[in-house]
Amino acid sequence: xxxxxxxxxxxxxxxxxxxxxxxxxxxxxxxxxxxxxxxxxxxxxxxxxxxxxxxxxxxxxxxxxxxxxxxxxxxxxxxxxxxxxxxxxxxxxxxxxxxxxxxxxxxxxxxxxxxxxxxxxxxxxxxxxxxxxxxxxxxxxxxxxxxxxxxxxxxxxxxxxxxxxxxxxxxxxxxxxxxxxxxxxxxxxxxxxxxxxxxxxxxxxxxxxxxxxxxxxxxxxxxxxxxxxxxxxxxxxxxxxxxxxxxxxxxxxxxxx
Numbered sequence: 001x002x003x004x005x006x007x008x009x010x011x012x013x014x015x016x017x018x019x020x021x022x023x024x025x026x027x028x029x030x031x032x033x034x035x036x037x038x039x040x041x042x043x044x045x046x047x048x049x050x051x052x053x054x055x056x057x058x059x060x061x062x063x064x065x066x067x068x069x070x071x072x073x074x075x076x077x078x079x080x081x082x083x084x085x086x087x088x089x090x091x092x093x094x095x096x097x098x099x100x101x102x103x104x105x106x107x108x109x110x111x112x113x114x115x116x117x118x119x120x121x122x123x124x125x126x127x128x129x130x131x132x133x134x135x136x137x138x139x140x141x142x143x144x145x146x147x148x149x150x151x152x153x154x155x156x157x158x159x160x161x162x163x164x165x166x167x168x169x170x171x172x173x174x175x176x177x178x179x180x181x182x183x184x185x186x187x188x189x190x191x192x193x194x195x196x197x198x199x200x201x202x203x204x205x206x207x208x209x210x211x212x213x214x215x216x217x218x219x220x221x222x223x224x225x226x227x228x229x230x231x232x233x234x235x236x237x238x239x240x241x242x243x244x245x246x247x248x249x250x251x252x253x254x255x256x257x
Contacts, residue, residue, distance in 0.1 A: 048161070048195065049208060052251035057199065057223070059208035060248070063158040064195035064255040065101070065167075066127055073102040076109040076134040083173060083182060087132065090186035093241060094194070097249050101194065102130065109133045111140045114155065114168045118145060121157040125166045130193055132186075135172040151177045152185045154192035163256075169193060184238045187227045191245065195252040199226040199244060 048061040065071060075087055084106075091102045113131050115123050125131055135141055138148075146153060156167040169189045177185060198212075200223050205211035212230060215223045223229060226244045241249070 048252075050251050050255070052254065053248050054244075056208065056210040057244075057248060059206060060197045060199065060201070061252050062156065062192070062195045062197055063162065063164045064252045065130075065193060066163040067099070067101050067194065067253055067256040069128075070100045070103040071128065071130055073104050073130045073132060074107050074109065075104055075132045077106045078108065078134045078136075079171075082179065083134075086179075086182040087186050089239070090183050090190055093187060093239070094190050094249075097241065097246060098253060101253070102190070111135065111137055114170055115144065117143065121166065123155075123166065123168065125168060127163045127165050127167070130167060130169065132169045132171065135170045136174065141170075141172060146172075148175050151175045152189045154189050156192075164195070167193060178234065180237055181232070181234070184227070184232060184236075187238065187241070191228045191249070194249065195255070196228050196245075196248055198230040199223040199228040199248075200230070202230050 048063050049059050050061050051058060073091065075084070079087065088104060091104055094101050109131055111133070113124050114133055114135075115121070141147075141150075144153070144155075151173060152169065152171045154167065154169050157165045159165050169192075171185065171189070173182060173185075197209075200212040200215040201209045202212050205214060210223065215221045215229075218224075222242065222244045225238075226242045227238045227240075228245055228248070232238065
């Protein structure tokens, strides 16, 4: 199942960021779609409920990553040196939450390492690894249901209620993402990778998953300030995890123990 949270849509990606640079907004998303019966791409309706953290965010989780050991994170060698530094900084931030979650290595990757369609769960990878791909093919990007407003997406395949079976993060920095916001995009996508959905629901409201409309009614709401909030204004930099991000991360990472 592919999930989209703030940065994705129903497409086999777990999170996607929409960059509306021309209207001063970036929307981060999370995607999921159905695949073979035994392996599904997560969708927004397939929440992983945890009796942990704020009650109105207990439905704001996806299948967790198995972080009992460091997850090998293969980063596309085609990223520029400056982009690599932003990615490495985002990884370091997540690794400082409780233990080393990701361990980076660089390797040449291609779109063959990612889903070919919204129903494809046969792309390379496993729940014990994570690939971060530099996307440059807009035809492939659009074939996944993404647009020029989506600079990043996390695609995940899951099985029942266990750990994520397979996932990939795809980043398209050619879509108007400013250099100082690259780390924000990566932090958000890695949050999806460990199993966090958006800090609020773009789709609606429920007792276990508060809507973003309700969050936006409150000035300086902590869910709005979170890295995992689905929309970010161009010019806004979120390079540190907030208390809400950390609380929810502790909840989902605790599922690995």
